[in-house]
Amino acid sequence: MIATYSIISILLTGLYLVVLLYLIKGWASLKPPRIHLSGFSTKVTVLIAARNEEESIHLTIEDILAQDYPKELTEIIIVDDHSTDSTSNIIRSYAGKGVKLLQLNEHKPLNSYKKKAISEAIALSTGELMVATDADCRMGSNWLSTIVGYFEAENPVMISSPVSYFEEHSLFERMQGLEFSYLMGIGAAFIGNGRASTCNGANLAYRKDVFYEVGGFRGIDELASGDDELLLQKVAQRFPGRILFTKLSNAIVYTHAKHNLASFIQQRRRWASKSTRYKDKKIVVLAVGIWLFNILLLVSAALSFFSADIFKLLLLQFALKLAFEAWFLTPIMFFFKRLRLLPLILLVSPLHVIYMAYIGLISNNSQYVWKGRTVR
Secondary structure (H helix, E strand, O other): OHHHHHHHHHHHHHHHHHHHHHHHHHHHHOOOOOOOOOOOOOOEEEEEEEOOOOOOHHHHHHHHHOOOOOHHHEEEEEEEOOOOOOHHHHHHOOHHHOEEEEEOOOOOOOOOHHHHHHHHHHHHOOOOEEEEEEOOOEEOOOHHHHHHHHHHHHOOOEEEOOEEEOOOOOHHHHHHHHHHHHHHHHHHHHHHOOOOOOOOOOOEEEEHHHHHHOOOOOOOOOOOOOOOHHHHHHHHHHOOOOEEEOOOHHHOEEEOOOOOHHHHHHHHHHHHOOHHHOOOHHHHHHHHHHHHHHHHHHHHHHHOOOOHHHHHHHHHHHHHHHHHHHHHHHHHHHHOOOHHHHHHHHHHHHHHHHHHHHHHHHOOOOOEEEOOEEEO
16 A cells, blocks of 8 residues: 555656756746837737725836836726725826726626726727736836837737735745745746746736737636636637747836735635636646645655655655755746745745645635625
8 A cells, every 4th residue: 555655656746846847947948038128119008907906006007107118109098996995086196197097887797807897998998019917016117118129029929927026024925925936937937838827917918909819808707817817828729839928027017915814815716716727728637736746745744644654755755846846946036036035945835735735625616705706
């Protein structure tokens, strides 16, 4: 019995390490692009869907207005998704600076308000390139010109760009900062390997005509989330090899970690709920294999109390897991200029096993709370 269990353990551990080697290769394959930051010709529409963001949306708007991209080629559309605070009034106060407010007025309940908001904004837009971000994000003044410069240089149909946490005030938030960088690295590495798996809607650009060519959100609009990854999957299926990742620090968008465990779990349930709808089923199978690897580590930890051999195997598995994850994360944290967070891998890696197993189980219950609504 122990021999059979050990063989299964070795196979799943080998799978996880092979995946990490694949990711390490993918990140290394991404070279910082050479772009021109002048002579632009692309009309850009910046899209934001906002709901109850009165505390921070003015900062996001100010950052977008401060972009060095030509003002005559920039359009800003913010959709207020039935906010119950002063969000719409704050957006409206920037009308004189060219910020357009679109208010959703849906009388019948929807499950995907954000996708509806983005679709309405795109229908109203006049830009060729849609650049989506969130209402609580911050960015440098070169953000837009960097993304558009890449677009004009390489002519992709979609560009995924980096997102990072910042201004963490607690150990829990700093741990999230490391784990979130790991997730960003996964999405980037897949693109580096010529495939598409994940991205983040806080920093995603795509051609308007491509959005309509793949049918927009049709077919994925019954899910509340997925305006980023599921759209990415649709575009990747229709335009293989035409999706890029902006490996430039000027393209980074900054957002905040969750302040408590409950909101963190709700966020990750939302993210996990999309995975089974990926167009590339090989990625789904891979995700299940990684989940089983984490389940196996938990089982091994329990059996270690009864078997010295399993305990030794567990130590070996975890040592390999930690070493390969550190190998993958080191250049990513260097890119984000956050190497000081890397030692937290000693805490994050074992806790991540429990988290992955738990999220994999509860994601089967599709309901979760998002922006004050219970959705699926």
